[in-house]
Amino acid sequence: LTLTLSQDLTVWKDDTPIVIETVSSLDRGDTCTLSEIKMSLHSGTHVDAPRHFLPDGNGVDALDLNTLMGPVRVVDLRGHAMITDTVLSGSGIPENMERILFLTDNTEKRILHASRFVSEFTAIDVSGARWLKKMSIRLVGIDALSVAPFDDPVPTHQALLSAGIIIVEGLNFAGVQPGVYQLAVMPLKIKDADGAPARVLLYDIEDG
Amino acid sequence: LTLTLSQDLTVWKDDTPIVIETVSSLDRGDTCTLSEIKMSLHSGTHVDAPRHFLPDGNGVDALDLNTLMGPVRVVDLRGHAMITDTVLSGSGIPENMERILFLTDNTEKRILHASRFVSEFTAIDVSGARWLKKMSIRLVGIDALSVAPFDDPVPTHQALLSAGIIIVEGLNFAGVQPGVYQLAVMPLKIKDADGAPARVLLYDIEDG
Numbered sequence: 001l002t003l004t005l006s007q008d009l010t011v012w013k014d015d016t017p018i019v020i021e022t023v024s025s026l027d028r029g030d031t032c033t034l035s036e037i038k039m040s041l042h043s044g045t046h047v048d049a050p051r052h053f054l055p056d057g058n059g060v061d062a063l064d065l066n067t068l069m070g071p072v073r074v075v076d077l078r079g080h081a082m083i084t085d086t087v088l089s090g091s092g093i094p095e096n097m098e099r100i101l102f103l104t105d106n107t108e109k110r111i112l113h114a115s116r117f118v119s120e121f122t123a124i125d126v127s128g129a130r131w132l133k134k135m136s137i138r139l140v141g142i143d144a145l146s147v148a149p150f151d152d153p154v155p156t157h158q159a160l161l162s163a164g165i166i167i168v169e170g171l172n173f174a175g176v177q178p179g180v181y182q183l184a185v186m187p188l189k190i191k192d193a194d195g196a197p198a199r200v201l202l203y204d205i206e207d208g
Numbered sequence: 209l210t211l212t213l214s215q216d217l218t219v220w221k222d223d224t225p226i227v228i229e230t231v232s233s234l235d236r237g238d239t240c241t242l243s244e245i246k247m248s249l250h251s252g253t254h255v256d257a258p259r260h261f262l263p264d265g266n267g268v269d270a271l272d273l274n275t276l277m278g279p280v281r282v283v284d285l286r287g288h289a290m291i292t293d294t295v296l297s298g299s300g301i302p303e304n305m306e307r308i309l310f311l312t313d314n315t316e317k318r319i320l321h322a323s324r325f326v327s328e329f330t331a332i333d334v335s336g337a338r339w340l341k342k343m344s345i346r347l348v349g350i351d352a353l354s355v356a357p358f359d360d361p362v363p364t365h366q367a368l369l370s371a372g373i374i375i376v377e378g379l380n381f382a383g384v385q386p387g388v389y390q391l392a393v394m395p396l397k398i399k400d401a402d403g404a405p406a407r408v409l410l411y412d413i414e415d416g
Contacts, residue, residue: 006399016244033402036224038246186394186407191214194241199394
């Protein structure tokens with residue numbers, strides 16, 4: 001589920017691009033090959049921490065590993081331009097689901113693989129965020145660089161983060177079918193950070 | 209098992225320090241708090257890819273997740289200044305073990321938490337690396353920023369990486385006892401990179 005990080009990976013509009021520089025190199029006769037990276041904490045597949053949108057919110061290092069790992073449902077919301085409360089009510093999400101990932105038209109449009117940032121994408125509007133808040137959801141993920149619409153990021157993020165819901169963005173659903181899986185979301189442990197790039201895995205339940 | 213990344217975390221001698229910069233901030237009236245990071249790919253808890261020391265070696269994005277996850281033994285090698293073939297022969301490592309982490313005096317000395325890089329640390333010498341190569345070991349980890357002695361990094365790394373053994377460095381064993389656990393090592397997926405910072409978890413077998 002993880003996007004491969006490289007200098008070619010498109011980031012959010014006007015955000016810091018990914019730059020990888022070779023500090024030493026076997027090809028140049030150095031002892032080893034050694035590189036450094038400069039990137040936004042919200043590059044590629046990543047997690048938003050509460051303090052991304054909440055002044056007193058926790059950092060990404062304080063997120064609960066028990067929430068980041070466990071059973072998850074990949075819900076097929078293809079065909080919907082916006083994820084609203086009405087769309088979610090009709091999507092058959094069971095009441096007791098704690099983790100949910102939305103597979104949307106963004107995947108087929110390959111917006112995360114586009115050569116430029118795409119600002120028109122399927123996202124969760126504030127009615128959808130409030131609906132999730134009323135359920136038992138603890139973690140929500142999407143196949144776009146934001147869970148919220150491009151022109152209205154604040155209400156969706158605030159509603160989810162203030163409810164303690166962990167947000168996972170930039171999911172790469174290549175080859176993944178809707179269904180129930182085991183999920184492991186592993187953000188870098190960065191002190192008090194507003195977010196962090198992550199490695200995200202899905203397993204079949206029987207391998208869990 | 210993961211060190212917390214921050215600007216205070218000590219890196220390898222003369223390697224790129226960790227710099228985290230705030231790009232936008234709620235405190236300054238921006239829409240959200242957003243940061244960027246610049247770091248060596250070998251900062252904190254991290255994985256070495258074959259191409260770190262092998263000219264034609266694979267990148268970190270090509271490492272096998274089936275090796276990065278599974279049963280592991282935390283071996284107590286405290287009291288040894290160097291991990292040699294003799295030390296390993298006497299350490300009671302079972303023949304069929306695929307993943308092994310070395311808990312050494314480095315942990316009690318808190319070298320990874322020191323305010324300056326410490327060049328005297330317990331590491332695996334080339335005899336130890338060759339011993340591991342002859343066993344069924346697929347992954348080896350240590351509580352130092354390198355598996356190899358400071359003044360002789362090449363032979364140990366080359367022996368391990370050329371045998372396809374994944375190297376995990378910078379392990380934080382605070383509160384961990386020797387024994388058998390489940391391990392999950394999750395490096396960032398960076399294209400063709402010589403290494404990557406990682407989130408590393410140990411579980412009790414029964415929770416597996």
